[in-house]
Amino acid sequence: MTGEYEMTYAHPDSVEGLLQRGRGLGAVRALQDPQVAAVFVYDGILRDWRWDGTDDRSVYLARLVRDLELSPAPIVDQLMGDEDSCLRACDVLELLALAGSDEAREGLRAYVRRGDHWVRVLESVSAGWPAEWWEDLGDVARARIGGEAELPWFCEPWTRFGIEVQSRPSVTRPSLTRLSTADLLTLLADSGTEDATKFDALRALNSREPSEELIPLVPLLGTPDGRRPLPLVRRAVERLGTAAVPAAHGWAQDERAWLAQLGADVLADHPRPEALPGLVEELAEQWAARTWCGPDRTARRLARFGPDAAGAVPYLRRFWLHTPHSHERTAYLEVLAAINSDGLDHVHAESLWDCEENARLLGVTAAPASPETLARIAILRDDPMETPEVRAAARTRLLDPSSLRQA
Incomplete structure (x- = not known):
């Protein structure tokens, strides 16, 4: 969460609070009373209500502006604010333009001609819009670029202009993707292999089926100063699942802090039955402290216990309802389904309106096949503002006859 304002979230059951959190119910209730909701939608663009940079809001807010038939004019005016405020407005206006708003498109084009943060805006629209919408701004860019303190970094649209x-100076390294898994493991085991090559080897391994032969090599994959693991090591170990647990007991006792932490995390991610009460207590303490970052990891550890973790359900429901950290909301719903899926149909349906892409993907997959949800999935399939992943998932759901049977 960023910005110059002190952020106090409204009640989680109010339209204002729901919209601040990006809840699907907020979008549904906003459509029922557009006049009341309008001020909160504009406020969500003006002020950054995201808990941190991993949360999504742009598609959610742009869709509300369109569906409530709100004027883009206040958002165009917001472009003249500081850089963060400008770029939030830019993200929403880009999407509105894709949905057919000429006012949004022309507002951004006009800003490129006169605005202070025009470089970032032009880079953004060139990435998201068809080239014919911005390539005629080349004369403007060439005339203005001399007034910038430094040259831009990115290729588009500058090289075109x-x-x-x-x-950045770079050294081209040969691709390792054609090497066998055995050859990649040999590179990782060789103390003479450069760290950059080990990184490439780990990246190649992470695109394949996990190999248990990696496990004895993990202690060798720290940085030269011994302070941290090489990039992608943690991801490689996570992909091994329970196969890494026996070795993790030894790692957790290692004097190297990074390896001890990795071992402890593996053991925590694959808890024994006796760990269940402690995990429920941990989640309860996180709720009591209103800890919004991190309970999703505790929740995912609880999911491994299935119905035996029923004691965690009240806390999982509270986190799902109240958290302002929308990125974690999907985890709580997935874990609730793993423990006891009863009564979640309406929650999966609400997720079709959620601000988070992962939540909408879950809704597309899991929402019951009622006429209302199927109609919403069809809207997501055809919405030019929606992400390609959600559109593809919606298309797949609607083409599968078995998924269309009503619950």
Whole structure:
């Protein structure tokens, strides 16, 4: 969560509080009373109600502006604010333009001609819009770029306009994707292999089926100073699942802090039955402290116990209802389903309106096949503002006859 304002979230059952949190119910209730909701939608663009940078809001807010038939004019005016405020407005206006708003499109094009943060805006629209919507701004870009303190970093749209960009020196390394798994493991085991090559080897391994032969090599995969693991090591170990547990007992006792922490995390992610009461208590303490970052990891550990973790259900429901950290909301719903899926149909349906892409993906997959939810899935399939992943999932759901049977 960023910004110059002191952020106090409204009650989680009010329209204002629901919209601040990006809940699907907030969007549904906003459509029932657009006049009341309008001020909260604009406020969600003006002020950054995201708990941190991993939360999504742009599609959610842009869709509300369109569906409530609100004017883009206040959002265009917001472009003239500081850089963060400008870019929040830019994200929403880009999407509104894709949905057919000429006012949004022309507002952004006009800002490129005169706005202070025009470089970031032009880079953003060139990534999200068809080229014919922005490539005629080349004369403007060439005229204005001389007034910038430094050259831009990115290629588009600058190279198309013949504008020099900064380049980071790089060394082209041969691809390791054609090597066998055995050869990749040999590179990782060799103390003479450079860290950059080990990184490439781990990236190649992470695109394949997990290999248990990696396990004895993990202690060798720290940085030269011994302070942290090489990039992608943690991901490689996580993909091994329970196969890494026996070795993790030894790692957890290692004098190297990074390896001890990795071992402890593996053991915590695969808890024994006796760990269940402690995990429920941990989640309860996180709720009592209103800890919004991190309870999703505790929740996922509880999911492994299935119905035996029923004691965690009240806390999981409270987190799902109240958290302002929308990125974690999907985890709570997935864990609730793993413990006891009874009564979750309406929650999965609400997720079709959620601000988070992962929540909408879950809703597309799990929402019951009622006429209302199928109609919503069809809207997501055809919405030009929606992400490609959600559109594809909605298309797949609607093409599968078995998924269309009403619950």
